[in-house]
Amino acid sequence: MKTLLVLTCLFMSYCISAQPADTLRLTMDQAEQLFIEKNLLLLAQRYQVDAARANEVQQRLFDNPNFSFEGAVHGRNVKWLDMGRNGQKSWTLDQLITLAGKRNKRVLLAREETREAELQFYDLLRTLKYELHQQFYDLAYANELVAQYDEQAELLQQIITAYDDQANRRNVSLKDAVRLKTEMIQLTTERTNIMRDAIAAGSNLQLMLDTNAVIVPVKLPWPGPAVWPDYQSLVDTARKNRSDLLIQSSRLAQQQLNYNLQKALAVPDLTLGAAYDQQGSYTNHLYSIRASFDLPFFNRNQGNIKAAKAQIKSAELIQHYTASAVEKEVLSVLQRAQLAEKEYQQSVKTFNSDFPAVNRAVIENFNKGNMSILEFLDFFENYNAAIRELNGLHKQRRLTMEELEFTVGKSLGL
Numbered sequence: 001m002k003t004l005l006v007l008t009c010l011f012m013s014y015c016i017s018a019q020p021a022d023t024l025r026l027t028m029d030q031a032e033q034l035f036i037e038k039n040l041l042l043l044a045q046r047y048q049v050d051a052a053r054a055n056e057v058q059q060r061l062f063d064n065p066n067f068s069f070e071g072a073v074h075g076r077n078v079k080w081l082d083m084g085r086n087g088q089k090s091w092t093l094d095q096l097i098t099l100a101g102k103r104n105k106r107v108l109l110a111r112e113e114t115r116e117a118e119l120q121f122y123d124l125l126r127t128l129k130y131e132l133h134q135q136f137y138d139l140a141y142a143n144e145l146v147a148q149y150d151e152q153a154e155l156l157q158q159i160i161t162a163y164d165d166q167a168n169r170r171n172v173s174l175k176d177a178v179r180l181k182t183e184m185i186q187l188t189t190e191r192t193n194i195m196r197d198a199i200a201a202g203s204n205l206q207l208m209l210d211t212n213a214v215i216v217p218v219k220l221p222w223p224g225p226a227v228w229p230d231y232q233s234l235v236d237t238a239r240k241n242r243s244d245l246l247i248q249s250s251r252l253a254q255q256q257l258n259y260n261l262q263k264a265l266a267v268p269d270l271t272l273g274a275a276y277d278q279q280g281s282y283t284n285h286l287y288s289i290r291a292s293f294d295l296p297f298f299n300r301n302q303g304n305i306k307a308a309k310a311q312i313k314s315a316e317l318i319q320h321y322t323a324s325a326v327e328k329e330v331l332s333v334l335q336r337a338q339l340a341e342k343e344y345q346q347s348v349k350t351f352n353s354d355f356p357a358v359n360r361a362v363i364e365n366f367n368k369g370n371m372s373i374l375e376f377l378d379f380f381e382n383y384n385a386a387i388r389e390l391n392g393l394h395k396q397r398r399l400t401m402e403e404l405e406f407t408v409g410k411s412l413g414l
Contacts, residue, residue, distance in 0.1 A: 023214045023215075024215050025218055026217060031132060031217070032129065035208055035209055038210040038211070049121050051117075052113055062103070065094065067092070068092045069090075087278070090278060092273055094273035095272050096271050097270045105264050112257055116254065119246050123244050130406040134402065135201045135205045136217050139205060139215065141219075142201065144391060145388065149194065152383075156187065159180060163180055225401070228414075231330065231331060234408050237412075238326050238330055238408040239323070242407075242409040244322065251319075259305070262308045268294040268296055337400040340393070340397045344394065355386070359383050
């Protein structure tokens with residue numbers, strides 16, 4: 001009975017593992033929505049924002065009052081734990097009062113730190129969305145090219161089958177059959193290399209979308225940009241939307257707020273208190289008040305104030321460098337995007353929709369014996385190279401536009 005149960009469990013587990021993986025057909029918009037909902041890195045960064053907001057709440061809180069109590073335990077000619085009407089006990093109550101607006105300055109600094117955490121989230125979102133788009137189109141164009149290679153391989157296999165039959169009958173040279181098979185090996189090798197890229201892109205997409213389903217990207221038609229935005233408008237857009245640039249602005253603001261806080265810390269805080277002493281002072285039942293503060297003779301927080309000034313200068317230089325780098329990056333990506341569009345438009349004029357029909361016509365003429373095998377193989381190799389290059393130009397055109405939107409930090413709607 002136990003043996004039967006074990007065999008049944010093993011068979012069921014085999015059947016489950018043998019089932020094909022789910023397939024997930026996604027457009028770019030659908031993939032993006034799923035990514036926002038399920039990406040683990042984004043979810044983790046959201047918790048960082050929550051932590052920063054919690055710290056902001058913490059900085060708003062006032063210091064707790066301090067209460068202490070002292071009671072008699074034992075003394076000469078007195079009974080143990082004598083804290084009654086004729087015994088001894090005392091208590092104190094103290095409250096720290098922060099001066100020079102330290103609490104408000106800490107709150108402002110924590111608020112700016114929260115803003116940076118939010119900007120860090122948006123910068124991660126911007127970076128991961130760009131990577132998502134890259135992997136999506138890498139997979140989409142790889143699948144498209146594999147389908148074209150499969151079609152070419154099917155046509156070539158039909159020719160090879162016919163040639164093998166004729167070679168067995170000694171109607172054609174065996175050497176020509178070997179040439180065709182060599183071309184098939186080359187075609188298969190190229191297809192395998194493309195499949196490696198597709199598998200890598202698919203695996204990355206599964207990780208980004210937190211799914212085990214096989215992802216099939218649905219690439220929608222894209223006419224391309226109708227009107228190119230000018231360089232200055234792109235720079236202005238980047239200045240407003242680039243989260244990494246805004247992060248540097250936030251860090252500069254934090255250093256300025258920290259400088260204000262360090263100056264305030266040079267002012268000593270005040271401690272106010274009240275006390276009661278039953279019999280331990282110069283008179284019985286003594287109620288008293290007190291105040292205390294540090295005398296700033298030696299430590300006036302000079303070192304931290306000087307360091308805060310230096311941090312402001314450093315943050316200013318880093319912000320200036322980042323802004324300059326963004327401007328140059330926008331120009332570089334814009335030029336590459338325009339070049340990719342130009343190359344694509346030229347390729348469309350050269351490699352028009354009639355080319356697949358020409359390919360089939362050439363194969364048909366070769367099957368009829370109207371052209372030599374060398375002429376056929378030369379055309380076949382050039383045609384495969386052409387579809388590969390055209391696929392690359394299409395992908396490059398799409399990816400450079402994605403890079404341009406990533407560079408300015410906003411969808412341009414092109």
